[in-house]
Amino acid sequence: MNQQFELFDITNPCIGVCTSNKKGYCFGCLRSRPERQLxxxxTxxxxxxxxxxxxxxxxxxxxMRQRKGEQLGFDFEDTAEAGKLF
Structure with missing residues (x-):
């Protein structure tokens, strides 16, 4: 198999949020605990x-967000209040 020469290292996807859910997935980078630790x-x-x-x-x-929006009957992006929240 041909190996491709890497010019740049793959950057760590951490964005500094570093808070995990119950299953250990980070809310910031979406990596599992082992993925973050290792x-x-x-390679x-x-x-x-x-x-x-x-x-x-x-x-x-x-x-999931889109399905929740459909269940609620409105689009989060189109609400006037959305601009005030973010």
């Missing part, structure tokens, strides 16, 4: 896999 020991391929998993987690969270 990041500096991971480039392992880090890429973690980043791929994070993308999937973000998509699932967005889908």
């Amino acid at each position: 990041w500096h020991e991971m 480039t391929e392992q880090r890429r896999e973690v980043l791929r998993l994070i993308v999937g987690r973000k998509q699932r969270i967005e889908q």
